[in-house]
Amino acid sequence: MKTPSNQELIKGIQSGDKRLLGKAITLVESKKAEHREQAEELLKEILPFTGKSIRVGITGVPGAGKSTFIESFGKLAIQHGKKVAVLAIDPSSSLNKGSILGDKTRMEELSKEKNAFIRPSPTSGFLGGIANATFESMLICEAAGYDFILIETVGVGQSEVLVSDITDVFLFLKIIGGGDELQGIKRGIMEMVDLIFINKVEEENRLKAKNTKVELMRALHFLPSKEKNWKVPVMLGSALNNTGLVEVYDKIEEFITLKISNHSFEETRKKQAEKRFDYWVQEYILQKTKSDKSTETFYEEHKKNASELKSNPRTEAKIFVEKLLTK
Amino acid sequence: MKTPSNQELIKGIQSGDKRLLGKAITLVESKKAEHREQAEELLKEILPFTGKSIRVGITGVPGAGKSTFIESFGKLAIQHGKKVAVLAIDPSSSLNKGSILGDKTRMEELSKEKNAFIRPSPTSGFLGGIANATFESMLICEAAGYDFILIETVGVGQSEVLVSDITDVFLFLKIIGGGDELQGIKRGIMEMVDLIFINKVEEENRLKAKNTKVELMRALHFLPSKEKNWKVPVMLGSALNNTGLVEVYDKIEEFITLKISNHSFEETRKKQAEKRFDYWVQEYILQKTKSDKSTETFYEEHKKNASELKSNPRTEAKIFVEKLLTK
Numbered sequence: 001m002k003t004p005s006n007q008e009l010i011k012g013i014q015s016g017d018k019r020l021l022g023k024a025i026t027l028v029e030s031k032k033a034e035h036r037e038q039a040e041e042l043l044k045e046i047l048p049f050t051g052k053s054i055r056v057g058i059t060g061v062p063g064a065g066k067s068t069f070i071e072s073f074g075k076l077a078i079q080h081g082k083k084v085a086v087l088a089i090d091p092s093s094s095l096n097k098g099s100i101l102g103d104k105t106r107m108e109e110l111s112k113e114k115n116a117f118i119r120p121s122p123t124s125g126f127l128g129g130i131a132n133a134t135f136e137s138m139l140i141c142e143a144a145g146y147d148f149i150l151i152e153t154v155g156v157g158q159s160e161v162l163v164s165d166i167t168d169v170f171l172f173l174k175i176i177g178g179g180d181e182l183q184g185i186k187r188g189i190m191e192m193v194d195l196i197f198i199n200k201v202e203e204e205n206r207l208k209a210k211n212t213k214v215e216l217m218r219a220l221h222f223l224p225s226k227e228k229n230w231k232v233p234v235m236l237g238s239a240l241n242n243t244g245l246v247e248v249y250d251k252i253e254e255f256i257t258l259k260i261s262n263h264s265f266e267e268t269r270k271k272q273a274e275k276r277f278d279y280w281v282q283e284y285i286l287q288k289t290k291s292d293k294s295t296e297t298f299y300e301e302h303k304k305n306a307s308e309l310k311s312n313p314r315t316e317a318k319i320f321v322e323k324l325l326t327k
Numbered sequence: 328m329k330t331p332s333n334q335e336l337i338k339g340i341q342s343g344d345k346r347l348l349g350k351a352i353t354l355v356e357s358k359k360a361e362h363r364e365q366a367e368e369l370l371k372e373i374l375p376f377t378g379k380s381i382r383v384g385i386t387g388v389p390g391a392g393k394s395t396f397i398e399s400f401g402k403l404a405i406q407h408g409k410k411v412a413v414l415a416i417d418p419s420s421s422l423n424k425g426s427i428l429g430d431k432t433r434m435e436e437l438s439k440e441k442n443a444f445i446r447p448s449p450t451s452g453f454l455g456g457i458a459n460a461t462f463e464s465m466l467i468c469e470a471a472g473y474d475f476i477l478i479e480t481v482g483v484g485q486s487e488v489l490v491s492d493i494t495d496v497f498l499f500l501k502i503i504g505g506g507d508e509l510q511g512i513k514r515g516i517m518e519m520v521d522l523i524f525i526n527k528v529e530e531e532n533r534l535k536a537k538n539t540k541v542e543l544m545r546a547l548h549f550l551p552s553k554e555k556n557w558k559v560p561v562m563l564g565s566a567l568n569n570t571g572l573v574e575v576y577d578k579i580e581e582f583i584t585l586k587i588s589n590h591s592f593e594e595t596r597k598k599q600a601e602k603r604f605d606y607w608v609q610e611y612i613l614q615k616t617k618s619d620k621s622t623e624t625f626y627e628e629h630k631k632n633a634s635e636l637k638s639n640p641r642t643e644a645k646i647f648v649e650k651l652l653t654k
Contacts, residue, residue: 274633277640280645284647303601311374313604317610
């Protein structure tokens, strides 16, 4: 793929050209050195236009109805005059380079909306790298004027930590019941959520749903509160039938208003930027090491010692870093 | 906690003192600079005694019966005259610093065995760090003479990638059925497994189990084979009732023998060591940066620029790394 110039990309992003928006995202995801140069320039240029969206993380176990929720919620936001971008962090996709199943057919209606943009999850690299690519894709969507960035992830542990590292509000989609076997999944997440939506609630299972709500409220009661003066709401509804979504929308606005007023909005974003900084420090050091002939030679040499099990990887890394920083 | 000297630790490890074995693991997990020095020394000293175990990764969704399997399989291995160590990589535990539920009561029988050692999962740090700690804990268990290292993980995506980064053989515990909703979980894992065990199979569900087996075989058929000349076996049994485990044990031996004979055993371990090396290069660079007064100052300065959103984290990191490596 020939990458357009930054001038073309920025013009495209700001004029609502989704194809160029997609290309800009491909650029920031790239690991090639020349793309990194250009991406870094691009991010620098769009900086003044970023930061103005509401960044929403959405999680839930497979089957909780995340795609349907995003489709319905996205359309609701568009009805409110907002522009909606959908990104994803998918820990299971790192190996198989692209999804096997028909992910393209997901969120079909939303994808047809003029004011919606849906980007499949980045499919290469380790989870930290994927989270980072998602963060930067988000900045680009912000520069393109998107008001809501919805970031979907599978409901299990570490990917949530990463999503909460780049979002303002974290929404947990729950299905009725679940019980003990989901305990392992639930416990880490419950401490990170800002809102809970029990999905797939209809007339015939409303009572069960209410029981699940009581259980969740009880569990939440024993957890330290993540956000001061905020009681995590547990809402009921059905994304498929479009019930309960207005309440979610309102609660998100209420939550963001609270966070802005007590400055935790700003604080959270500052801390997130620091994490991104540390990520890139490590990335650039490895990149520079490998691109510089003299350092590359002794990098390879020590790596070989480690790989031939002559020495511990930790020991070899230590010797290498000492050489690198005192050369 | 006062850390014993390396001399004491090594003596303890080699004489079968589980308390000192535990302390050695705590040492390699530590992030304190002085502990890192000592840990690196310890790993250097035990190097000649490492590498001789069979490293088994075990995964499956919550409820697949991983603990019961490990308990039964561990006891079987001990009956074969082996020593068994159990470690865990748990992505959901990174936030809550220790498990809420009674993890201590898991594998109760196995934990009483003289030739078994069970270590709860490390509970701090990001997933890459946890995987690394598990790798080094494994080396220490090997120096203590353990023949099997069983590494348990929750069955979802990225943590499997990390477990397969440090093990020789990867076993997937499956429950009967599962269906589409587990698709998201399954698809990444299926490409990484070497053996599949359908657990909880009894007389009354044997037919269903056989159907699941057929489905799995079909799915495997369409995937590229991970190991040359190896057809991933799908076995049936019940860890609780001790059925089917001997077959698993034999298949693991068969698989390892094959890997050794075609040199992929050695190759895999080499590549794994290279990944560990890269991990530690990044760790040591950050550590050195923060511990050196002169570099720390400009590290903080650029981090602040990023956090105050005056600039992109990526841009600031780039400037910092350039200064760091040319100073």
